[in-house]
Amino acid sequence: MLDNKCFRENIGTTAKQLEKRGFTLNVDEINILEEQRKFLQTKTQTLQNERNVQSKNIGKAKAAGEDINPLLAKITTLGDDLKSLELQSEEVLAKLKAIQLSVPNLLHKSVPAGKDETDNVEVRRWGDPKLRTADIKDHVELGEQLDMMDFAKASKIAGSRFVVLQGQLAQLQRALIQFMLNVQTTEHDYTEVYVPFLVNKDSLYGTGQLPKFANDQFNITDEWGYSLIPTAEVPVTNLVREQIIEAKQLPLKYVTHTPCFRSEAGSYGKDTRGLIRQHQFEKVEMVRIVKPEESYQHLEELVENAESILQKLELPYRVVSLCAGDTGFSAAKTYDLEVWVPSQNTYREISSCSNFEDFQARRLQARWRNPVKEKPELVHTLNGSGLPAGRTLVAIMENYQDEKGNIHIPKVLQPYMNELTMINRH
DSSP: OOOTHHHHTOHHHHHHHHHTTTOOOOHHHHHHHHHHHHHHHHHHHHHHHHHHHHHHHHHHHHHHTOOOHHHHHHHHHHHHHHHHHHHHHHHHHHHHHHHHHHSOOOOOTTSOOOSSGGGOEEEEEESOOOOOOTTOOOHHHHHHHTTOEEHHHHHHHTOSSOOEEOHHHHHHHHHHHHHHHHHHHHTSOOEEOOOOSEEOHHHHHHHTOTTTTGGGOEEOOSTTOOEEOSSTHHHHHGGGTTOEEEGGGOOEEEEEEEEEEOOOTTOTTSSOSTTSSOSEEEEEEEEEEEOGGGHHHHHHHHHHHHHHHHHHTTOOEEEEEOOGGGSOTTOSEEEEEEEEEGGGTEEEEEEEEEEOTTHHHHHHTOEEEETTTTEEEEOEEEEEEEEEHHHHHHHHHHHSBOTTSOEEOOGGGGGGGTTOOEEOOO
16 A cells, blocks of 8 residues: 555645556546545534633533533534534545555656566576477376376366366475475575465465455455465465564565465456466465665565476576566566466576555554654565475476476475475386
């Protein structure tokens, strides 16, 4: 959520900055509501002052032995008027807050201009892509030929966009998760956390999933009011909700493994084959809570932490800076890591690393005690995938396949696979 100053003092500048995203801010509506808010606030203060005067007059009238009933009647009328103004003010403030919650974050000045993913800017590449040839198989064909990946059974159990992994492919996914957690905790100084997979609405509002992405959630429709997490970003970032963090505690660096659940609303017909876009998938997530002046240094480090996984797995990838039109709702700046997928002869997104600046922190009321200014200030929050197990499994299967349909195990994963070097096609 943006600062109130963006709507009250700098609304013209705010609207112009949001245009870079292709977002049109209804300036007229906000200005009208702001005028109503100011009017009601002024009128409320006037009536409160008048009520205070009349209350003092009652005391004077009593002391003088005068009839105080007219004054009591006036106090009652003023009280009724103030209640009415309070209700009107609450209605106006609710409308303003609803607008504020629907407005995306302002972009960092370094974000490239552009309308969609075709305008994203490549930053760097790593590794040599394995170009598609006639004998290259996609991960679905490979998995089914190994008899270790079954979409038909998953469809019977749940529906489309689910999978059953078994045998050594299931073991490989588990090995990936363990490996990724170990790298971040032992090499990059993250603290591993275990968090709830069900969250309340306040948590979803806090990180920006609500109200914008309400249709993307899987909700439990009973008295509990819980939702399944779309990403571990939600529970982990909420660890600092309504807290004041001491300066010496920052930065906070968390990593976790969770399942993630997404309805994939709006993606009908897109990536319906295979593991690329599932309703349920496993992911290792990194979250950082930092001092504002250090947040863009942390963004670069976060990207490098995600890259380290792909480099250790020896998977070709590239880093792109998302353009204005492709940057997510809550982010001020985002880098995507795209891994090479041979069967598609292209790079596909495998990680997004974002700096939200104070956008989430304002919703969460997550603050730190600035020793220089001697008062609490909003922190900056960041998160990045490090990495999704399913998409990483896809990349390994396709990049490490041989002409017989066997899957060779990356060297760094072999200790997690009981020194297995290859998954054989029987």
